[in-house]
Amino acid sequence: MEWEELLAEFRALGGVAENVRLGYGTFGRGVFPIDPSKPATLHASPNILVPADEVEVRDGNLMLKPLATIGARERAFFETLHANFGWGAGLFDEMRQAQQAWSELPPDVVGYIANMGGTRNPEMRFIEPSSDHCFYHFIKSRDFLYDSNLYLAPLIDLVNHSSLVPTYVLESGIGVHGTFPDEMLVRYNLVDSWAYALVYGFAEPAPQAYSLGITVGIFGRNQLVIDRDVGEIDIRAGIRYPTLHIEGDVLHVSHLLLGNLQTPDLPRAQFRQLVAQYLNLKQADDVFDSIAHFNRQKFIGALRVLRNYDGPLIRMLEDAATDQLEALSACIGARSLE
Numbered sequence: 001m002e003w004e005e006l007l008a009e010f011r012a013l014g015g016v017a018e019n020v021r022l023g024y025g026t027f028g029r030g031v032f033p034i035d036p037s038k039p040a041t042l043h044a045s046p047n048i049l050v051p052a053d054e055v056e057v058r059d060g061n062l063m064l065k066p067l068a069t070i071g072a073r074e075r076a077f078f079e080t081l082h083a084n085f086g087w088g089a090g091l092f093d094e095m096r097q098a099q100q101a102w103s104e105l106p107p108d109v110v111g112y113i114a115n116m117g118g119t120r121n122p123e124m125r126f127i128e129p130s131s132d133h134c135f136y137h138f139i140k141s142r143d144f145l146y147d148s149n150l151y152l153a154p155l156i157d158l159v160n161h162s163s164l165v166p167t168y169v170l171e172s173g174i175g176v177h178g179t180f181p182d183e184m185l186v187r188y189n190l191v192d193s194w195a196y197a198l199v200y201g202f203a204e205p206a207p208q209a210y211s212l213g214i215t216v217g218i219f220g221r222n223q224l225v226i227d228r229d230v231g232e233i234d235i236r237a238g239i240r241y242p243t244l245h246i247e248g249d250v251l252h253v254s255h256l257l258l259g260n261l262q263t264p265d266l267p268r269a270q271f272r273q274l275v276a277q278y279l280n281l282k283q284a285d286d287v288f289d290s291i292a293h294f295n296r297q298k299f300i301g302a303l304r305v306l307r308n309y310d311g312p313l314i315r316m317l318e319d320a321a322t323d324q325l326e327a328l329s330a331c332i333g334a335r336s337l338e
Contacts, residue, residue: 001084009077010155014045016175017155020184022085027160027202031176031184040184042156043175047071049151050078052143057135062087081154092134098201099129099137101313112305113317116298117212118228119198141200144174145231161188161196163206190240191230192327194299197320204320209327211256211291212298218287222249222278226291229254239266239337244274251278258292259330269334292328299325 007017019040023032033040047070054068062082064075082088103126114122127133142157143150153174162185169175176186188200194212196204216224232254234241245252253274257267271288272281279287299321306318 001080003085006081006085006155009080010044010048013048013074013077015048015155015173016041016043016045018042022158023183025160025183027183029158030160031158032182033180033184036179036181039177039179041175041177042159042184043169043173043177044153044156045173046147047074048077049144049146049153049173050074052139052150052152055139055152057087057131060088060092060131062092062135062138078152078154085158087138091138092131095134095137096129099127099134101311102126102201103128105313106309109305109309109314109317112302113198116302117214118194120213120228125198144168146170146174159184159186161186161200161202161204163187163204189230193320193323195228195230197317201316203316203323205323206327207261207330208257209259209295209324209330211258211295214291214294216287216291218251218275218278219283222251224275224287225250225252226256227252227254237337239270241270242274251275256291258288258295259328261327261330263335264330264332265335267331269337272334273337292331296325296328299328 003022007020010017019034019038020031020042021034023030025032031040031042050064050070051068054065054070056063056065061079063079064070068075070078082091105126110126114126119125124133124136139152142152144153144156151174156168156174156176159176160183165185165187166178167187167189169177176184178184190208191199191206192209193204193206194209196202196206210228210230211226213228214226216226218224232243234243242256243254257270260266268285268288272284275284275287302321303318306314306321
C-alpha cells in the first residue's frame, strides 16, 4: 500500500488528512506538511481509534484480537497500516534493536536506574528483547487516554514529539492541527525529561520535573507516598494539581511537581496547599526541600555512574539526567494560591 492509498482509506473511514506527507527529518520518520505555509491536519475519528487492550501480536504481525469490538473495515485499515508502515515494516526490528541496547547496559547502570523510582516496572525496561516485551513498550509509548479509556490512534502516532508545541486535539477523536514550518510535531504529554528517556527512549528537555516515586515519613505522624502518574490530576482554577488519596495515616499523591522552568513559583506553592491540613508552612517547606534534595542527589548519582561508560544510549541517559536536573532547579519562591 502506498501512502496516498492509506490516506484515502483513512479519509473514507472519517479521518481528516490535509496537507500532509510522510518524510524523514531530525527525529527519523515523521509527518510533514506538503506546503509549510498552509495549515496541516491529521485527525482520527472515534471509530478509527483502537482499544489498546484489543491488540495483540499474532504470527509475527500486529493485529486486532478476534473478538475486538472495532468494525471490519477499521480492523483491516489498522492491520494493513502496520503491515506496510508499522510493526511489520521495520518497526518491530527497530524496537528489538533498541531493547537489545537497553538490556546490554552495564549492570551498575541498570541497578542504579532500576532503583531510582523513575518507572513502575523497571525490569521491563532492561529485559532482553522478545516479541512480547517489544509489544509492551509499543503499547506503553503509544496509547492515548480518550474518553476515559486507552486507545491507539492509527496514523496520529506517526507524528513526532516536541515539548515546545501544543498537545493533541481531543475532540471528536484525536488529532494534530496547526501550521508547521518544517515537520509536524506534537507534545505527547506533560511528563518530564526522565520519563521521556525511560518510556520513549529519547532525550527531550521538558520544562517540568516531577519527583521520583518515593515514600517519605512526615515528622513521625504520616507517610507521604509519591507516585509518577501525571495523568491523575485535579484541575482547580486552571491549575493542574496531583490527586490526593488518604488511607489512615498514609497520604497517596499521584505525582509531585518539584520544578518548572515556565512557572518556578508554582511547585512549592502546590505542595504547601496539598499538605496544609497536616503541616504548618515551615514543616511543609522542610519536607518539600528534602524531597527536592533527594531527587537532585539521585540524578547527580546517575551522572556519576553513567560517565564511566560510552555509547549512544549512555549519552542519551546523560542528556536526560542533565535536563531533569535543570528543570528540578527551577523552583523559586511560592505564589499565592488562595
